[in-house]
Amino acid sequence: MKRWLVLTLVIALVGLLAACGSKSESGASANTNKNIKIGISPGPYGDMIKQAIAPYMEKQGYTIEVVQFSDYVQPDKALASGDIDANLMQHTVYLEKFAKDNKLDIGKIISVPTAGMGVYSNKLKDLKELPDGAQVAIAADASNLARSLRFLKALGLIDLKADIDATKATVHDVSDNPHNLKFQTLDAAQISRSLDSIEIGLIPGNFAIAAKLNLADALGIEKLSEDYKNVVAVRTADIDGKLGKDLKAAVESDEFHQAIEDENGIFKAFDKPEWYTTKYAK
Known part of the structure; x- marks a missing residue:
């Protein structure tokens, strides 16, 4: 009986550790779904997702749905609640302040070319x-x-x-x-x-x-200063998870660069982040 009791406790402990290991420090599980929703506010970033980010992501097996919101508030709340999987609609200063003020467990992955005020x-x-x-x-x-x-x-x-x-x-x-x-x-x-x-x-x-x-x-x-260039944001659990890494790779991809530099597109005149200008410096 003692051996069975010890074995049962060991199995339970292993299961508990495995469950904990699949969660972030916040307690939220990392996203492994490949049908993802990305939130935006009014502006050009829905087109940036479709033209510059989606091509790479689709090659990795993702299906992307763009969800438009009418303000700056709901995309972050929807992200934190799990209604969407990422968003692209805000700069770092806004994201960090809004997340802190509203106790939301979300953060940035990477900055993107941004149209200035x-x-x-x-x-x-x-x-x-x-x-x-x-x-x-x-x-x-x-x-x-x-x-x-x-x-x-x-x-x-x-x-x-x-x-x-x-x-x-x-x-x-x-x-x-x-x-x-x-x-x-x-x-x-x-x-x-x-x-x-x-x-x-x-x-x-x-x-x-x-x-x-x-x-x-x-x-x-x-x-724009770097803190005022728009960013791709996800839940904290996904920043270093597969979704976060794949979204970051998408923004750093050749497909993204080609779409941004398209002479007939609107993104070429956007203010580029430092990582972008360094990577593609001529």
Whole structure:
């Protein structure tokens, strides 16, 4: 009886260790499904998935479904809950803040070429025409609001307090506003629809493209830092798992590079991440 009891305990322990080994530190099992859903927000990244990522993934036996959301919030919540398997719609700063604030166990795999924020107007042809007291629309979410203010500073239109964290800046941190600009904070997707009632709007690239705005028509285009280039995100358990490794390999593949550099496509003019420019430096 003692031998049978010991054997039973050993089998149970082995089973428990095997189960633990298939989970991440968060307790979530790694994804082994090859029918995957990738979430996006309005913009060009659904096309990037279909044209640049899917060709490689399909060769590895995956079937990809692109799921479009109308905002920045739901794609991360859907990813954390398991409703989708990955997303491509946000930069690192937003991802890390949103995940921390909402206690979501998700993270990035790799950055991709990204359309920068632009200054758009239906009333002005040049920023030199910007009148005093102009109405300026900027994104309401914290990371893009701070990003917009830094962009306005880079354009020489405002200045920010020297003793603040510029990545967390708000309109209350504007120290110099020589044109007495009036700020309106709107959902990023709404700014393009408000251009008739404001002088200028600062629109993240994906929303500008979704609204069929031409990047060449922008009165100014942001030069992106690495933390503001969009990323492929998955649940933490999948970052070092097969899904994460395959998605990373897809973005680093020849198929991806060819699609990005297509002369007839929209991605060639996007701001490239450092790994990409290093890999394909001529």
